[in-house]
Amino acid sequence: MITLRNVSKTYHLASSRSRLPFVSRSSTPARTIEALKNVDLHVPGGEIHGVIGLSGAGKSTLIRCVNLLERPTSGSVEVDGQELTQLTAAELNQARHRIGMIFQHFNLLTTRNVYDNVALPLELMGMKRSTIRERVLPLLELTGLADKARQYPAQLSGGQKQRVAIARALASEPRVLLCDEATSALDPQTTGSILALLREINHKLGLTILLITHEMEVVKSICHRVSLISDGELVEEAEVGDFFTTPSTRLGREFLNDFLQLEPPKALVERLEEAPGEHTHPVVRLAFSGDAVSTPLISRLARECEVDVSILQAKVESIQERTLGLMIAELLGSPEQTRRAIDYLETHDLHVEVLGHVQRDD
Numbered sequence: 001m002i003t004l005r006n007v008s009k010t011y012h013l014a015s016s017r018s019r020l021p022f023v024s025r026s027s028t029p030a031r032t033i034e035a036l037k038n039v040d041l042h043v044p045g046g047e048i049h050g051v052i053g054l055s056g057a058g059k060s061t062l063i064r065c066v067n068l069l070e071r072p073t074s075g076s077v078e079v080d081g082q083e084l085t086q087l088t089a090a091e092l093n094q095a096r097h098r099i100g101m102i103f104q105h106f107n108l109l110t111t112r113n114v115y116d117n118v119a120l121p122l123e124l125m126g127m128k129r130s131t132i133r134e135r136v137l138p139l140l141e142l143t144g145l146a147d148k149a150r151q152y153p154a155q156l157s158g159g160q161k162q163r164v165a166i167a168r169a170l171a172s173e174p175r176v177l178l179c180d181e182a183t184s185a186l187d188p189q190t191t192g193s194i195l196a197l198l199r200e201i202n203h204k205l206g207l208t209i210l211l212i213t214h215e216m217e218v219v220k221s222i223c224h225r226v227s228l229i230s231d232g233e234l235v236e237e238a239e240v241g242d243f244f245t246t247p248s249t250r251l252g253r254e255f256l257n258d259f260l261q262l263e264p265p266k267a268l269v270e271r272l273e274e275a276p277g278e279h280t281h282p283v284v285r286l287a288f289s290g291d292a293v294s295t296p297l298i299s300r301l302a303r304e305c306e307v308d309v310s311i312l313q314a315k316v317e318s319i320q321e322r323t324l325g326l327m328i329a330e331l332l333g334s335p336e337q338t339r340r341a342i343d344y345l346e347t348h349d350l351h352v353e354v355l356g357h358v359q360r361d362d
């Protein structure tokens, strides 16, 4: 449904000279910012795809390139089978009816009531009043705003305003909905209700959703797949359950650890050595899902490999339909025993990451 091929976006900042008297005539040199670098992304129809990254990573630029609010410097943008970069202005305008968008700060017209805000795109398309009514009323029902039709944005809560924005985005019956940090201005409970609405829309209307966020909670709650963006590049893409168990990049692991708050104790981190020594034992991070969560693996491990396991942190998380277990533990035993223990865990479908080695106290 959405395919970006080799998309790059470079901003050119002109040099600036100080105009103030007595200030030296030094100037800021012209600069270029590579906000996106050769981005390839494919989002199939019906998928909810999240793009997560730190501030300044390029998320907004990326999502704005999908409907050409930002025109890529190079590369191609295909939405619903149409290559957007090749369209005339009039054709692009038509194509944008199939791409709805919602924003962090809702962007409602304050002088129009709820009904008229939702009706606006249809008025701009030149539709008859009766057809507009037939479209708008079911959308107000769908978004839970049927009793708010005559109210103005100033009379609504943040969550209600975002519902109006969603209804307005759906008015032109788009195939794709772009969500630009749509829940970042909302409290956790309202965020939950807006995410539930997006999930419902995805399910009921088969709408493809591309969202950008800096919150793992959003990805966890509704995304099927996730891409991680760093410094303008997509560095990792995975199914959400896999991303939460076994992120493949350091940045992915940092996002996950921040979210789970699953770090070894600070005092231990200070003692961690990268390479094993003669009198060290490994500290491991274990991630497991499916049957492994309910299997008494740790006690079996202790029995079969003759190691002691000191659990430093542990957590069980539900990621949509999957249950994930995560643990940080020290494996206590001889080098041979701890090596066998790691092999044992890996053969039982646990993802094992050795975080480092600490000196044995004994």
Ligand SMILES: Nc1ncnc2c1ncn2[C@@H]1O[C@H](COP(=O)(O)OP(=O)(O)OP(=O)(O)O)[C@@H](O)[C@H]1O
Pocket (backbone or CB within 6 Å): 011, 012, 013, 033, 034, 035, 053, 054, 055, 056, 057, 058, 059, 060, 061, 062, 214
């Ligand atoms: N119109 C612009 N002109 C110049 N530079 C820009 C412009 N828009 C974005 N940038 C730069 O491009 C880079 C990516 O910005 P972008 O807004 O896409 O990041 P982001 O991940 O959405 O950040 P945030 O989460 O803080 O909104 C940043 O270095 C930013 O300063």
